Amino acid sequence: WVSSNTAVATVAADGTVTVLANAPLATDTTITATLTVGYGDPVTASFVVTALPAQLQLALTPDEPTLALGTVATLTPDFTMTDGSPAPSLDASDLTWLSSDPVLASVDAAGVVSTLKEGQVTISAVLTDTADDYDYDVSDADAVTVSAKAIVDFKLYAESSTTLAEQQTLLIHPIAIYSDKTTAPYTGLLDWTSSDNSNIRIAGSAPPQVNQATPVTITSLILSADVTADITVTDVNAVLTSKTLAVTFIKGALDSALTSVETSVDAVTLPIDVNYQLSAVAILSDNTVKALNTSSGVAWTDDDTGTSTDVTVDGTGGLVTITSAATNNSEITATFDGQEATAALAIKQSGTLYSIEIVPDDITLAIGVNHSLKALGTYQYDVDPATKYLVVDISDKVTWAVTNTTLATETSDQLTGLTVGSTTITASLSAKTATANVTVVSEIATISISPTTLTLSDDSSLQAQAYPVKAYANYTEGYKHEITDQVYWSSTAELTVSNITGKKGEITPLSFSGTPEVTAELFTEKGTTVNNALVVGFETRATTSLDITPATITLDNDEKQEFTATLTYDDATTSDVTELVTWSINNNTDAFVSNVAGLRGQVSAVGNSTATIAVTAILPGSVCDTSACTATATITRRDESATALTVSSDTSIVAIDGTLQFSVTGTFADPVREVDLTQEVVWSTDLTDSMERIATISNALGTKGLLTRIASGTIKVTATYKDITGVSGDIASP
Structure with a gap:
């Protein structure tokens, strides 16, 4: 081996070439290898070596990471020189960062990668420098795999107040928090321990309790003194951080024994071949209401004792299934802790599906955001002597179909936006169809929380109550959509905000000091949107009165009335506490009042009666014994039904895509009077199957009686109330 210019480079006997540290730059040397075998002529080969400056190298770490959907990770650049000399002072901000597919993952100027959708993407970092002291181009690329969402944490949520009487039971829900800010009941096994093993029982036995499925009940023995215990829950696999919840049991301080059980309805008329969801609540002697769910120990039974299973009910969930073979009326019973409540089902074998309504009929959602689909079915029955109608939720019975599946997709009654644009979705059952417009918009601009302000009284009866708040998505195109059940709720230490399914957004104060904040977060394919947190304030004010509106009412046969409860404070401010009070009546034979969430304060007349009934609202709490x-x-019951219905507008012209709100009044004879029955009737049109798409009229809560024209033609609108009907005049198109 020979080097032609040893001032540039030398070559060792094994062929190793070394460029000298002080070699003149851009100077060449020729390296030659010569081989002589025996007495033959030698053979040679050569190559040229040029002395150049040491080269800069770039490597990104971590190398080829796998990131769960919704997570954020930073790629760190590592700069080195080929000769081992110190690298120039460079960092991530000196690089140009690129993503091969920004739909899957984006990267910012600091190398922070945000995962947006499952798949594989290449993240590149490029440095170009032509300054006098350097002359190089350097880059590196990292293959990033975006995997499915993963559980990153869990939190503990109490079903009710964590301060309760001795021997009462508290249900604790561990809720899994995923990398994309979605939540779900934690389905893994957890170990449960208590700081007080003598007085506390977990899942019915002395702690510790290992490998427990969730949720879990906490209770106490008979106490000699008040007890506060820390309940600690640990991931069996030691992956997630343990969580602790303090629970206080008060010796004999609270009288909260079970008083009664109530179902969501006392009676309901249903067609065959549908499902109907019942719910129940427990009324306690301290005037609090406890929702009874699948984890509460409520047992549901039906009275279908025949050989067939024409009417069945889920034993823990309350979902009633009425088969096509059902012929008789049935009674469903909810049993909890020895108390029972019943709901009477009137089964209409003659019921046939008349029309379907999708609620709402105009759906707006953002890319990557889900929308829960809902369909109502209007059924006809007992056509002789007069046709009657009833409306049932048939969301789980219809077949859903999206017209353009590149814009949106439907899975398990959930509609998900895919691409910006407009399409339609159809619900079909028994040869009947309904169609709703679907608009998919680009992204959510902001999230807002309603109410925008919330002030709680630190000495009022509202302590330990759950205050529901709602979250709304505000789209860049100006649309607004409720997303309370989709966001991840969090708060500062003074509050808890529930992420339990069905109770999301319920705020419970833990202390009455400071300025706590409530935050709602939603992950979309554009990243995580965080609202401006709701700041909760506290005031010192006392309650002066609780009032029910209306104070007096006359209730006719089968009529309903919504009552409102309003709390007045000593500073003259008021709060609507309809959903916080416990409602009762002194006559369950002639009326029924609901304590189920969303229906609280709704009174329904039962049977024919002329009785006088007292409706009472009590706000539970330690200072509310006054x-x-x-x-x-x-309520004065009146044994009378409407004798005639008058539909307004009687005649009108409605253009295509136009709407018209109808109302109806019922005429009563003794005394002669007119009563607004718009929300009580079932609305329909005289459309035949061939005309069904001319117009629709809503039977949904909040839009009852709203007609929407779809095509040209003349129709009539019918309102049906028990055995009587009212019919509009001709509703024409221009």
Whole structure:
């Protein structure tokens, strides 16, 4: 081996070439290898070596990472020189960062990668420098795999107040928090321990309790003194951080024994071949209401004792299934802790599906955001002597179909936006169809929380109550959509905000000090959107009165009335506490009042009666044992039904895509009077199957009686109330 210019480079006997540190730059030397075998002529080969400056190298770490959907990771650049000399002072901000597919993952100027959708993407970092002291181009690329969402944490949520009487039971829900900010009940096994093993029982036995499925009940023995215990829950696989929840049991301080059980309805008329969801609540002697769910120990039974299973009910969930073979009326019973409540089902074998309504009929959602689909079915029955109608939720019975599946997709009654644009979705059952417009918009601009302000009283009866708040997505195109059940709720230490399914957004104060904040977060394919947090304030104010509106009412046969409870404070401010009070009546034979969430304060007349009934609202709480937290309204039952219905507008012209709100009044004879029955009737049109798409009229809560024209033609609108009907005049198109 020979080097032609040893001032540039030398070559060793094994062929190793070394460029000298002080070699003149851009100077060449020729390296030659010569081989002589025996007495033959030698053979040679050569190559040229040029002395150049040491080269800069770039490597990104971590190398080829796998990131769960919704997570954020930073790629760190590592700069080195080929000769081992110190690298120039460079960092991530000196690089140009690129993503091969920004739909899957984006990268910012600091090398922070945000995962947006499952798949594989290449993240590149490029440095170009032509300054006098350097002359190089350097880059590196990292293959990033975006995997499915993963559980990153879990939190503990109590079903009710964590301060309760001795021997009461508290249900604790561990909720899994995923990398994309979605939540779900934690389905893994957890170990449960208590700081007080003598007085506390977990899942019915002395702690510790290992490998427990969730949720889990916590209770106490009979106490000699008040007890506060820390309940600690640990991931069996030691992957997630343990969580602790403090629970206080008060010796004999609270009288909260079970008083009664109530179902969501006392009676309902249903067609065959549908499902109907019942719910139940427990009324406690301290005037609190406890929702009874699948984990509460409520047992549902039906009275279908025949050999067939024409009417069945889920034993823990309350979902009633009425088969096509059902012929008889049935009674469903909810049993909890020895108390029972029943719901009577009137089964209409003659019921046939008349029309379907999708609620709402105009759906707006953002890319990557889900929308829960809902369909109502209007059924006809007992056509002789007069046709009657009833409306049932048939969301789980219809077949859903999206017209353009590149814009949106439907899975398990959930509609998901894919691409910006407009399409339609159809619900079909028994040869009947309904169609709703679907608009997929680009992204959510902001998330807002309603109410925008929330002030709680630190000495009022509202302590330990759950205050529901809602979250809304505000789209860049100006649309607004409720997303309370989709966001991840969090708060500062003074509050808890529930992420339990069905109770999302319920705020419970833990202390009455500071300025706590409530935050709603939603992950979309554009990243995570965080709202401006709701700041909760506290005031010192006392309750002065509780009032029910209306104070007096006359209730005719089968009529309903929504009552409102309003709390007044000593500073003259008021709060609507309809959903916080416990409602009762002194006559369950002639009326029924609901304590189920969303229906609280709704009174329904039962049977024919002329009785006088007292409706009472009580606001539970430690300072509410006075008249300031109790109110009563009077109902006078009247054994009378409407004799005629008058539909308004009688005649009208409605253009295509136009709407018209109808109302109806019922005429009563003794005394002669007109009563608004718009929300009580079932609305329909005289459309035949061939005309069904001319117009629709809504039977949904909040839009009842709203007609929407779809095509040209003349129709009539019918309102049906028990055995009587009212019909509009001709509703024409221009």
